[in-house]
Each structure stands twice: as C-alpha cells, then as structure tokens.
Amino acid sequence: MNAVEIEQAITDLAEQPFDGAAFPYAFLEAFGNKATTIQRLRSGxxxxxxxxxVLQTNNIHIAVCGNGQATTTLTALKDSPATLRAKAKFVLATDGADFEAEDLTSGETVACAFTDFPDHFGFFLPLAGISTVRQISENAFDIRATSRLNRLYVELLKDNPEWGTAERRHDMNHLMARLIFCFFAEDTDIFVGRGKFTEIIAQMSSKDSSNTHEVMSTLFRAMNTKKEDRAAAKIPRWADDFPYVNGGLFSGSMDVPKFSRIARSYLLHVGGLDWTKINPDIFGSMIQAVADDKERGELGMHYTSVPNILKVLNPLFLDDLRARLEEAGDNPRTLLNLRKRMAKIRVFDPACGSGNFLVIAYKEMRAIEAQINERRGERDHHSEIPLTNFRGIELRDFPAEIARLALVIAEYQCDVLYRGQRLALAEFLPLRNENWITCGNALRLDWLSICPSTGTGVKVQADDLFEIPLDQAEIDFENEGGETYICGNPPYQGARGQFREQKEDLKRVFDGHTNAWKSIDYVAGWFMKAADYGARANAASAFVATNSICQGQHVPILWPLILASGHEISFAHTSFKWTNLASHNAGVTVAVIGISNRPPKTRRLFSISESGNAILQESANINPYLVAAPNVIVSKLSSPISDLSEMSYGNYPGDGNFLTLTALEAQELCARRPDLKTIVRPLYGAQEFIKGLSRFCLWIDDQMLDLASSDPMIANRIESVRATRLASRDASLNKLATRSHQYRDRNVAQSQLVLVPTVSSERRQYIPTELKGASSVTTNQAFALYDAPLWNMALVASRLHLVWIATVCGQLETRYRYSNTLGWNTFPVPTLTEKNKADLTRCAEDILLAREHHFPATIADLYDPDDMPDDLRAAHERNDEVLERIYIGRRFKNDTERLEKLFDLYTKMAAAAAPAKKRKAGARA
Structure with missing residues (x-):
C-alpha cells in the first residue's frame, strides 16, 4: 500500500462505529498487513x-481501554515488559473517544479525539515500511486531499466514461484543476466567505445530484465573466458574488460531467477540508498520478522531498544568492542590485512533472527577496520575481496543468506571508494569461525557443493559461543579462528498458555527437541538451540522475561530449537513495550532477560517510566519476596496469548445456563408470560459488575421447553438442562442431583458481571471491585468476577494489557489474614489497579460515550485510587496514577519499605507461 491508500483506509476506519474488539486488527490492516498476518494475531x-x-513484534502494541483510561493505558503499554521484548516501535491506546499514541524511538506523541486520528496518519507511516520525512508527517493534508480527489475522479469517470477517453481527457483534467483552485480560493478569502464554493454547490444542487453539473458550470461561467458583463451574460444572483478569475483557468468549455449522489458527496467532502494547509511543492507530486490510469496504482508515490530538491537548487544558484545577500548587509544599493539580478533569473525544468523544483525555487527566491525588502524598509514592495521566469516542459497534460496551478498558489501564499493578506488579495485576481509551462517532449523541443537566452520574446499573449500548444508562444519580458538555471529530475530508463520512442528521442539528441547512444540511460539526453543550451546561453544546469550515468560505459560515451562542449562538473552529490512513499520502497540510487561552462574555481562535492554523516569536500575539479580528481576517463586495458596476475573471462561452453551435469547425474556416472571419474569436474559460475550450488561438467581431453564415448550417455551428449553447434547462427560455433566433446574455451589451473563473479549484489560490502582447486572449471559467469599468488585474492576482496569496480565498471540494474579489462586491469596498486605480499597473503588466508568456521554457510549467507559473522567481518577489516596502509599509511575515511587516491594513482600510472605503449606501437609499424 502507498501513503494515499493508507490515509483512505484509516479515514474509513475512523468513520465507522467504534468496535473495541475489532479496532486493533482493522488498524493494522489499514497499514497493509496481510490477512494471514491478522489471522495469526487473532489466534494468539x-x-x-x-x-x-494486540502486540505485533517489531511494530506496535495496541490496547483498547475503558472510558477515560487512554492516558493510563498508554503508560502501561510503555512500561510493559512485552513491549520491550518485542521491540515495538509504537504504543497506542484508545477508548473510542480519546486516542493516544507514542513513537518509542523518537518520543513524539499524538493525543486527539478518536475521530481525528486520521489527521495524524503520517505519524504511523513507518508501520507500513514507509521511511518518511518530517515534512510529510507535518503536512498530512496534501495526502488526504489527494485521496479525496482521487475518489471523486474515479467516481466521475464511472458515471461519465466518455470523459476518460482521449478526446475528453483534457477536459477532465481541466475540471480537476478548476476544482483545486476553487477549494483553495474559498478557504483563503480569495472568494468572499469561507467555504463559499462548496456551500453554494450544497445549497443550489439537489440532493439527488441531478443538477450538480449545471450549478458548477454556472459558477465557472461567472468566474470567466467580468462583473460589468454579467447582466448581459445572465449570470444568476447566487453566482454573482464570485470574482472574475480569467487567466484561462475558467475560459473555454463550461461543460461539466454529471454527478451521482456518491460523486456529489465526495465533492462536498473534498470541499470540507481545510485548503489553507495545502503545500504546493508536495501536493503536485501527490496528485499527478490521479489522471493517469497506469500510474493511479502508485498514487502518492511521486513525492519528492524538499531536502532532496534543495540538493540540486542550493549549490546550483540559491547558495550564491544567499551569500550575496549576506555580503550586502544593509547597503541599500547593493541590495537593490541583488533584487534586480534576481528579477532576471530564470529557472527552467525540462522534465518538470507537477512543478516541484519550480515551486521550491520560487519560494526560496521569494524568501531571499523578502529579506532584501525588509532591510531596505520596503516590506510592502511588490515582488519583482515573475512566475513566468519559472519555466518547464512536461510530457503529460495533467501534471503540466498542476505545475501552473501550484505556482499560482505558491505566489499567493508568498504574498500573504511577506506582504500580508490585504495586498495579496488586492493583486491576485484576475489571473494573468501568460503561459510558462509547455506540454511536450523535452528531448524533441528546442529549449532556446521555450527559454530564450536573452532579450525580448515574441510579443504574443496566449489565449489560455491552461491551454498550451506545443510551439509555445513566448512571453514578452526583458531579460538582458539574465541567468538561466536548468534543473530537474528527468526520467531514468536504462538502455534495456527504453521504448522505441525513447530510443528515437536519444537518436535525435545525439545525432552528430556519437553513434553509441543505444547503450546509455534516457536521462543522458537531458545532460546533452543542457550542454548544447549552455553553449549558446548564460546558463548552468543540475539534474538528479541514476548514479550509473557516472559509471562504467556511460562515462566514455557521454562525458567526453559534455567536456568538449566547454562544460565541466561544477558540483555533485555522490550516490544516495531517492525514495518515494511506496510501502517498503528501497528507492533508486541517484546522484546530483551540476554542469557549467563557467564553473567556480572551487568545486563542491557532497557525499555521505559510512556512518551516515554528510561530508562536503572542496576541490579544484570533479571528474565524470564524481571524484575530486582530474578529468581522466578510464578505458579498457588488455593487461593489468599494476603488477597483478592476469585475469581471464571464464570458459564459454557453447554446448547447449549438454556437457553439464547435475550433482545426481555426476554421482550416477561415477558409480556406473569409475574409470571416467577423471573427466567429471566441479563447475563454477557466479551462482554456484556464491549460493553453494553443485554442478559438474564433462571435461574431455582429446586422448580421453574414445574412452568417454564408450559410455552411451556421454556419446549421446557429445552428438547433441555437435547438432546444437551446427544449428547455431554463430559461424564460430559451427566450426566448433568438430570438437563437440569440449567447451569452446579450455582454461584450467595447475594449482589453484581464484573466482570473481561477473555480477554481484550491491548490498554486499565486499565483492565475493572464492579459492578453488586445480580440478575446478569456471564458466563465463565468472572471471578467474589461474594459479595467481593468493595475495591477489586479498585485493579482490578489499573495500578499495569494490569502490573502484562500482565506479568504473558500473552496474547491471543495481548490482555491481565486474569487468576484467575495465575493472581489474585498470585497478591502480602501488608497488608491493615482498612483505606487503606476505601480509596480504595472510589476510586472504584469514578470510578463508573465517569462512570455514561457518561451514556449510554459503557466500550468500556469509556476506549478507545484516548477518555477516563477526570474525569474518573482522578478517575483512584487517585486510582493508593492511591494504589501505600500503596506499596512504592509514585507513581511508570514506569511499570518496578512497576513490580520490585511486584516481590520482591511476592518472600517474596511465601517464607513465603511455609513452611505452606508443613506442611499442611504433615498433610494430
């Protein structure tokens, strides 16, 4: 369940007659507990x-008590030994009239009337596995309003299915935008008389709802008609108190869908909420899925927290504005110059959704402007920051409408906050007819046509604030010398998950730049467009992106193009989780990357330490891997740059699986033909050595072929391999049909084999690696170090190597993708002394011994970060300490410092190796 669904469920619970026996179970069910879980609790x-x-382990202890005993019962729950043993996070007591609860972790409490407890549902969201931020808990209204609007939307479509068709969908979305405005306006005195809109509908529409649509249409018509024209337009007296709104919001069709009794009830319920509490930077994200059939199942999951948005906006430009404000002090002229500068700043989000980034940017800039006005003694001065400077592109119709509306609401709220309600009301209506959010495909539109670099735009007023063509009319405003800041959270789709249209989008963006665009994430298109824009305008950009855009194959494809455009990374936030309000949502790992062709001399790199603390590192440069290092790009090498053993790709079978045996098949063959034991070898790919799976293969040397073929089962398998290879479309496999008794590759060890998986879980703190005997065979699902000194294994098993692999090799989905040519061969290691090698060998042996103590636990069991044995963790810590002291004489503070050292060393080693390679190439010529 998501947050909106939970809010709806507990609201329904609060409105039902109180049943003390059933309440605890109904409460838990409202937070997503399954029926089987509830049944086990009921049974005891x-x-x-x-x-x-009712006490649910690791969750909550609930008790229903007698009248007036909620407080004492809550105390008893807190003091209960069972609460402590079960590690309950919450306690809750109610008598059906009073409701009290406490978060035992934070000490925060809730005490209210029972019927009001849904107002505090955000307090309990952790019960559903939703790790939420304080802002959501304190602004539960936005989720409640979204829930009600969703129910109204669905009910209207049920009774008016034609309004859900492509032809009428815009009209339906437009209706919702009108309603949201009306609910807000009636509770903020924009409409005279609190609750006026809802009250008129309740009074003038019949209870059977037969004329509700007509009453609403009349109100909309009044709001689109100037006062002096209303008599001629025959606006009835009961609608005449409503102001003229215009701005395109109420122009166009006045058609309203018909309301059933249920829909009318929902409408009045929505209007009964206190819309003064609306928070436009949250609400837009909450509601944008309402109008999308595919996304409605994820309703409320699109929330983007303000702290995350500020990770983009603060270093992009807000920090600089605040610094200039601090420097200005009380100097009137300096303050005035800053205010004039801010009036020309444009914030442009080319993937704006419902406008979160634009709304936050506007509110933050208004806060700075208010301080300027305060210091200049001009508190009542009108804002010089126009909404039209906050521009966006959004592919879908409804979020684009909500973005405009959210900005209109934000403007009014800021006017009330900084200038007072009287002035805010005096200047709010009528709304202006200017368009500033374009509905279209951002990767196919010309950004300069939507957000020109300087000068006056085309002097055309749009007809409708909420009707915007693809070729958006420009807004008439002067912007000579202005700055443009491009920001946002574009879609991330990886190369494999892109639709045909998205592939075509990337082709258009990268045409003429590179032919390798098929291999990169969709978000890369926004970076390329931003770089192209910045080459022709005074602009800087910053986007939230999957961290893969600064890893692996993305770096040599995308970043040389960005750097060639004159842009560099001006600031960055290294990887962090970007979560939403879905239950048990793990979130996607993202990075924030700012680019500019006028970067500051000192770049800021933000990261999170292993202990969870925020770290700010200032440096002269941030490279495409988000490391404080020169702009080096790591490329594949055919052999190690350091003095390491050669690592090979595992053996590719190309056998149709006919040379592979299960454990039972291997056992039966050896029992039947003991003379063939020597051709049966243990087989290891990544899954086999990580999960402890048992597989074998037929490893037949040429001199053993006649003996092996004497067994009918083996002979049949060899023939099946031959048929498979001949039927293949791969010409190289066709040729291998002549030796169908063997894998394509024939690499084996003489003494020992160190295995490394091709893909590993990102949850593990170390790359799993294993030591096997000479008889073992590895598949192409693993890499192998054949007969390498054991100290090589210590390097693979280190934290240093994991962060290098995660950075330069990239990820498959969220898992680490290993590469011998890109990860192992490029891994920079200082020159090791014999003592260094001996120490590392001992570390590898200690890791292996620690694993042996927990036999038969698998690698997967042992390296689960939540259950890793203490002795194994200690062995790895010792290995890390020994290795890291070789690099810098102490342990590294965090992964950022590790990468900084690795890139520094790699740069030096690559530079030293380059001349030798060049001479070698010349000699061949």
Whole structure:
C-alpha cells in the first residue's frame, strides 16, 4: 500500500462505529498487513501482548481501554515488559473517544479525539515500511486531499466514461484543476466567505445530484465573466458574488460531467477540508498520478522531498544568492542590485512533472527577496520575481496543468506571508494569461525557443493559461543579462528498458555527437541538451540522475561530449537513495550532477560517510566519476596496469548445456563408470560459488575421447553438442562442431583458481571471491585468476577494489557489474614489497579460515550485510587496514577519499605507461 491508500483506509476506519474488539486488527490492516498476518494475531499465535491488547513484534502494541483510561493505558503499554521484548516501535491506546499514541524511538506523541486520528496518519507511516520525512508527517493534508480527489475522479469517470477517453481527457483534467483552485480560493478569502464554493454547490444542487453539473458550470461561467458583463451574460444572483478569475483557468468549455449522489458527496467532502494547509511543492507530486490510469496504482508515490530538491537548487544558484545577500548587509544599493539580478533569473525544468523544483525555487527566491525588502524598509514592495521566469516542459497534460496551478498558489501564499493578506488579495485576481509551462517532449523541443537566452520574446499573449500548444508562444519580458538555471529530475530508463520512442528521442539528441547512444540511460539526453543550451546561453544546469550515468560505459560515451562542449562538473552529490512513499520502497540510487561552462574555481562535492554523516569536500575539479580528481576517463586495458596476475573471462561452453551435469547425474556416472571419474569436474559460475550450488561438467581431453564415448550417455551428449553447434547462427560455433566433446574455451589451473563473479549484489560490502582447486572449471559467469599468488585474492576482496569496480565498471540494474579489462586491469596498486605480499597473503588466508568456521554457510549467507559473522567481518577489516596502509599509511575515511587516491594513482600510472605503449606501437609499424 502507498501513503494515499493508507490515509483512505484509516479515514474509513475512523468513520465507522467504534468496535473495541475489532479496532486493533482493522488498524493494522489499514497499514497493509496481510490477512494471514491478522489471522495469526487473532489466534494468539503471534500476539505477544501481556495487557490483553494486540502486540505485533517489531511494530506496535495496541490496547483498547475503558472510558477515560487512554492516558493510563498508554503508560502501561510503555512500561510493559512485552513491549520491550518485542521491540515495538509504537504504543497506542484508545477508548473510542480519546486516542493516544507514542513513537518509542523518537518520543513524539499524538493525543486527539478518536475521530481525528486520521489527521495524524503520517505519524504511523513507518508501520507500513514507509521511511518518511518530517515534512510529510507535518503536512498530512496534501495526502488526504489527494485521496479525496482521487475518489471523486474515479467516481466521475464511472458515471461519465466518455470523459476518460482521449478526446475528453483534457477536459477532465481541466475540471480537476478548476476544482483545486476553487477549494483553495474559498478557504483563503480569495472568494468572499469561507467555504463559499462548496456551500453554494450544497445549497443550489439537489440532493439527488441531478443538477450538480449545471450549478458548477454556472459558477465557472461567472468566474470567466467580468462583473460589468454579467447582466448581459445572465449570470444568476447566487453566482454573482464570485470574482472574475480569467487567466484561462475558467475560459473555454463550461461543460461539466454529471454527478451521482456518491460523486456529489465526495465533492462536498473534498470541499470540507481545510485548503489553507495545502503545500504546493508536495501536493503536485501527490496528485499527478490521479489522471493517469497506469500510474493511479502508485498514487502518492511521486513525492519528492524538499531536502532532496534543495540538493540540486542550493549549490546550483540559491547558495550564491544567499551569500550575496549576506555580503550586502544593509547597503541599500547593493541590495537593490541583488533584487534586480534576481528579477532576471530564470529557472527552467525540462522534465518538470507537477512543478516541484519550480515551486521550491520560487519560494526560496521569494524568501531571499523578502529579506532584501525588509532591510531596505520596503516590506510592502511588490515582488519583482515573475512566475513566468519559472519555466518547464512536461510530457503529460495533467501534471503540466498542476505545475501552473501550484505556482499560482505558491505566489499567493508568498504574498500573504511577506506582504500580508490585504495586498495579496488586492493583486491576485484576475489571473494573468501568460503561459510558462509547455506540454511536450523535452528531448524533441528546442529549449532556446521555450527559454530564450536573452532579450525580448515574441510579443504574443496566449489565449489560455491552461491551454498550451506545443510551439509555445513566448512571453514578452526583458531579460538582458539574465541567468538561466536548468534543473530537474528527468526520467531514468536504462538502455534495456527504453521504448522505441525513447530510443528515437536519444537518436535525435545525439545525432552528430556519437553513434553509441543505444547503450546509455534516457536521462543522458537531458545532460546533452543542457550542454548544447549552455553553449549558446548564460546558463548552468543540475539534474538528479541514476548514479550509473557516472559509471562504467556511460562515462566514455557521454562525458567526453559534455567536456568538449566547454562544460565541466561544477558540483555533485555522490550516490544516495531517492525514495518515494511506496510501502517498503528501497528507492533508486541517484546522484546530483551540476554542469557549467563557467564553473567556480572551487568545486563542491557532497557525499555521505559510512556512518551516515554528510561530508562536503572542496576541490579544484570533479571528474565524470564524481571524484575530486582530474578529468581522466578510464578505458579498457588488455593487461593489468599494476603488477597483478592476469585475469581471464571464464570458459564459454557453447554446448547447449549438454556437457553439464547435475550433482545426481555426476554421482550416477561415477558409480556406473569409475574409470571416467577423471573427466567429471566441479563447475563454477557466479551462482554456484556464491549460493553453494553443485554442478559438474564433462571435461574431455582429446586422448580421453574414445574412452568417454564408450559410455552411451556421454556419446549421446557429445552428438547433441555437435547438432546444437551446427544449428547455431554463430559461424564460430559451427566450426566448433568438430570438437563437440569440449567447451569452446579450455582454461584450467595447475594449482589453484581464484573466482570473481561477473555480477554481484550491491548490498554486499565486499565483492565475493572464492579459492578453488586445480580440478575446478569456471564458466563465463565468472572471471578467474589461474594459479595467481593468493595475495591477489586479498585485493579482490578489499573495500578499495569494490569502490573502484562500482565506479568504473558500473552496474547491471543495481548490482555491481565486474569487468576484467575495465575493472581489474585498470585497478591502480602501488608497488608491493615482498612483505606487503606476505601480509596480504595472510589476510586472504584469514578470510578463508573465517569462512570455514561457518561451514556449510554459503557466500550468500556469509556476506549478507545484516548477518555477516563477526570474525569474518573482522578478517575483512584487517585486510582493508593492511591494504589501505600500503596506499596512504592509514585507513581511508570514506569511499570518496578512497576513490580520490585511486584516481590520482591511476592518472600517474596511465601517464607513465603511455609513452611505452606508443613506442611499442611504433615498433610494430
């Protein structure tokens, strides 16, 4: 369940007659507990309460009590030994009239009337596995409003299915935007009389709802008609109190879908909420899925927290504005110059969704402007920051409408906050007819036509604030010398998950730049467009992107193009989780990357330490891997740059799986033909050595072929391999049909084999590696170090190597993707002394011994970060300490410092190796 669904469920619960026996189970069910979980609690199988209540381990202890006993019962729940044993995070007591709860972790409490407890549902979201931010808990209204609007939307479509068709979908979305404005306006005195809009509909529409649509249409018509024209337009007296709104919001069709009794009830319920509490930077994200059939199942999951948005906006330009404000002090002229500068700043989000980034940017700039006005003694001065400077592109119709509306609401709220309600009301209506959010495909539109670099735009007013063509009319405003800041959170789709249209988008963007665009994430298109824009305008850009855009194959494809455009990374946030309000949502790992062709001398690199603390590192440069290092790009090498053993790709079978045996098949063959034991070898790919799976293969040397073929089962398998290879479309496999008794590759060890998986879980703190005997065979699902000294294994098993692999090799989905040519061969290691090698050998042996202590636990079991044995963790810590002291004489503070050292060393080693390679190439010529 998501946050909106949970809010709806507990609201329904609060409105039902109170049933003390059923309440605890209904409460838990509202937070997404499955029926089987509830049944086990009811039966007592998992209910550990010692107070006659319901205690869910690791979650909550609930008790229903007698009248007036909620406070004392809550105390008893807190003091309960069972609460402590079960590690409950919450306690809750209610008598059906009062409701009290406490978060035992934070100490925060809730005390309210029982009917009001849905107002505090955000307090309990952790019960559903939703790790939320304080802002959501404190602004639960936005989720409640979204829930009500969603129910109204669905009910209207049920009774008016034609309004859900492509032809009428815009009209339906437009209706919702009108309603949101009206609900906000009636509770903020924009409409005279609190609740006026809802009240008129309740009074003038019949209870059977037969004329609700007519009443609403009349109100919309009044708001689109100037006062002096209303008599001629025959606006009835009961609608005449409503102001003229215009701005395109109420122009066009006045058609309204018909309301059923249920829909009318939902409408009045929505209007009964307190819309003064709306938070436009949250609300837009909450509601944008309402109008999208595919996304409605994820309703409320699109929330983007303000702190995350500020990770983009603050270093992009807001920090600089605040610094200039601090420098200005109380100097009137300097303050005035800053205000004039801000009036020309444009914020452009070419993937704006419902406008979160634009709204936050506007509100933050208004806060700075308010301080300027305060210091100049001009508190009532009108804002010189126009909404039209906050521009966006959004592919979908409804979020684009909500973005405009959110900005209009934000402007009014800022006017009330900084200038007072009287002045805010005096200047708010009528709305202006200017368009500034374009509905279209950002990768196919010319950004300069939507957000020109300087000068006056085309002097055309749009007809409708909420009707915007693809070729958006420009807004008439002067912007000579202005700055443009491009920002946002574009879609991430990886190369394999892109639709045909998205592939075509990338082709258009990168045409003439590179032919390798098929291999990169969709978000790369926004970076390329931003770089092209910045080459022709005074602009800087910053986007949220999957961290893969600064890893692996993305770096040599995308970043040389960005750097060639004159742009460099001006600031960055290294990887962090970008979560939403879905239950148990793990979030996607993202990075924030700012680019500019006028970067500051000192670049800021933000990261999170291993202990969870924020770190700010200032440096002269940030490279495409988001490391404080020169702009080096790591390329594949055919052999190690350091003094390491050669690592080979595992053996590719190309056998149709006919040379592979299960454990049972291998056992039966050896029992039947003991003379063939020597051709049966253990087989290891990544899954086999990580999960402890048992597989074998037929490893037949040429001199053993006649003996092996004497067994009918083996002979049949060899013939099946031959048929498979001949039927293949791969010409190289066709040729291998002549030796169908063997894998394509025939690499084996003489003494020992160190295995490294091709893909590994990102949850592990170390890359899993294993030591096997000479008889073992590896598949192409693993890499192998054949007969390498054991100290090589210590390097593979280190934290240093993991962060290098994660950075330069990239990821498959979210898992680490290993590469011998890009990861191992490029891994920079200082010159090792014999003592260094001996120490590392001992570390590798200690890791292997620690694993042996926990036999038969698998690698997957042992390296689960939540259950890693203490002795194994200690062995790895010792290995890391020994290795890191070789690099810098101490342990590294964090991964950022590790990467900085690795890139520094790589740059020096690559420079030293380059001349030798050049001479070698010349000699061949």
């Amino acid at each position: 199988a998992t209910n550990k309460s010692d107070l006659g209540g």
